Amino acid sequence: MKIIIIGSGLAGLSAGYKLSKSNEIIVFEKDEEIGGMTASYCQEYNGKEYFIEKYYHHIFRSDSELLTLIKELGLEKQMLWLKGTNAYFVDGKNYPMNTPSEILHFSPLSFTDIVKLGLLVLRIKTINNTTPYDRIRARDWIIAGAGKSVYENFFAPLMKSKFGDNAENVSAAWLIGRVKIRSDRGKEGEKLGYLRGGFNSLIEALSREITSDGSKIFKNKEVTEIIINDNKVQGVIIDGNLVTCDAVISTVEPRVLDALTKGKLENLHETLLSIRYQGTACALVGLDKRLMGDGNYWLNIKADVPFGAVIEHTNFMPVEDYGEHLVYITSYFQEEKDFHCVQKEEEVLESYLRGLEKMFPDFSRADIHWAKLFRRMDTAPVYEQGYLQRVLPFDVCLSGLYLAGMFSPTNYPERSMNGSVKAGFEAAKFLK
Ligand SMILES: Cc1cc2nc3c(=O)[nH]c(=O)nc-3n(C[C@H](O)[C@H](O)[C@H](O)COP(=O)(O)OP(=O)(O)OC[C@H]3O[C@@H](n4cnc5c(N)ncnc54)[C@H](O)[C@@H]3O)c2cc1C
Known part of the structure; x- marks a missing residue:
């Protein structure tokens, strides 16, 4: 069978990996590099080249499909489990939050x-089925269970930095899923997984597997339409030309899928349009010195700065791997007209650096080797109250069209690399 996969993120590449041994696969990626959210920069410092993700990433112990895939691809020797410490910066003060x-x-x-917060977390750990919590707002559920002060002084700033103006509409199901994964710590505290050499190794290994049997991955190729006739997929339009195929797996954002199919997925049209995505503006800075001298990895922030978290990658991975210190400064945004999305890269970076100067008195611009900003609008669905009804099926009941991505059941109630790998595998099962 000739199968076209739209998008080279983990969902697309995982589907391609499963199918390429017995099918002809063509992956079309609109960006100039493959990997989607897990794509990396190739950075050079002091004559040494290394790969680093555009967006900070790590693996959780429960990511079974992803860990199995890493093993299958022979990358297990690169797997590290390291302590990633957390702190919460509230009104000028840093609070470690690990024990x-x-x-x-x-x-x-x-x-x-x-005590109320502790009891709420213990209660969350006993919840196995999040479905009944999908229709309840996280805000209401926290206030009912732990009180207004716990919501306002602990959860609200975190949720605001993750979901902006949508924070109050996020479901309790999302919150429960998130807290469960982050509180799965064991005796030694939370250990997070990372692939030494970066997730670029995973993307490259998948790409090699797909192309080794003659299948192809094309970059800078945006699919502009999926051609559907008589309820059957005929092919896709690339550069104005039809590329025919027997089946398409789409991994793109639901609203984009609706546009690509010209509304022909009638039974899903309303749902596709109702799934909101949010954007991320993530800066990566190479530094001469540590930013967080206490060795902290992840800092959530409640302060008057234009970002919600600072993540010091080299307080997690050894700095020797890179030869310089690496810090992410990040913010989610909700709309394309948001400052983080529309301002010039230099202006967003400038606002982030001013924020760092405000928060870290020892930080000096003289320590910066380079700074980059990566931003895009399609980085996560907003898991609003009632979102479960909108989760998209793998098989849309239209001959030859299958879906896998952040909108799939495997990515509910929170999207992850594991969820997209699993989504790619599930979609592939329909075509084996
Ligand atoms: C800031 C940030 C931090 C994260 N941290 C973690 C983490 O620590 N751990 C974790 O497990 N997960 C993390 N994630 C989530 C994880 O990266 C995603 O869930 C996963 O990588 C999504 O893969 P995907 O293939 O479903 O989607 P994507 O990676 O978005 O892939 C879709 C691809 O389709 C392409 N595309 C779109 N339209 C078209 C078109 N018309 N034609 C051709 N191509 C098209 C896009 O360019 C993209 O490459 C993070 C995400 C972000 C943004």
Whole structure:
């Protein structure tokens, strides 16, 4: 069979990997590099080249499909499990948040609130089925379970930095999924997985597997239409020309899919349009010195700065791997007209650097080797109340069209690399 895959993120490449041994696969990617959200920069410092993700990424212990894939591709020797410490910067003060005793010292909450927060987390750990929580707003559920102060002083700033103006509409199902994954710590605290050499190794290995049997991956090729006649896929339009095929797997954002199919997915048309995505503006800075001298990896922020988190990659991975310190500064945004999306790269970077100067008195611009910004609008669905009804099927009941991506059941109630790998595998099963 000749199968076209639209998008070379983990969903597309995982589907291609499963299908390329017995089919002719063509992957079309609109960007200049493959990997989608997990794409990397090839950076050079002091005569040394290395790969680093445009967006910070790590693996969780529960990512079984992704870990199996890494093993199958012979990348297991690159897998590291490392401690990634967390802190919460609230109104000028840094609060480490790794152990129960550190959390007890989180002074924006009273002792009673900390106990309520602890009980809420324990309750979340006992919940196995998030479905009943999809229709409840996280905000209401937290307030009912732990009180307004716990919501306002702990969860609200975190949710605001993740979902902006949509924070109040996010479902309790999302919150429960998120807290469960982050509180799965074991005795030694939370350990996060990372592939030494970066996730570029995974993307490259998948690409090699797909192309080794004659299948092809094309970059800078945007699919502008999926041609459907008599309820059957005929092919896709690339550069104004029809490329015919027997089947298409689409991994693109639902609204884009609706446009590509010209509304011909009538039964899904309303749903496709109702799934909102949010954007991310993530800066990566190469530095001479550590930014967070306490060795902290992940800092969530409640402060008057234009970003919601600072992630110091080289407080997680050894700095020797890169020869310089690497720090992500990141913000989610909700609309294309948002400052983070429309301003020039230099202006967004400037605003981020001013924010860093405000938060870290020892930070000096003289320590910057280089700074880059990566931003795009399609980085995550907004898991709003009632979102479960909108999760898209793998098989859309139209001959030859299958879907896999952040909108798939495997990425509910939170999208992840594992969820997209699994989505690619599931979509591939329909074509084996
Ligand atoms: C800031 C950030 C941090 C993250 N951190 C983590 C983490 O630590 N751990 C984790 O597990 N997950 C993390 N994720 C999530 C993870 O990256 C995604 O869930 C996963 O990579 C999505 O893969 P995908 O293939 O479904 O989608 P994508 O990677 O978005 O792939 C879709 C591809 O389709 C292409 N495309 C779109 N339209 C067209 C078109 N018309 N023609 C051709 N190509 C097209 C796009 O360019 C893109 O390459 C993070 C994501 C972000 C943004």
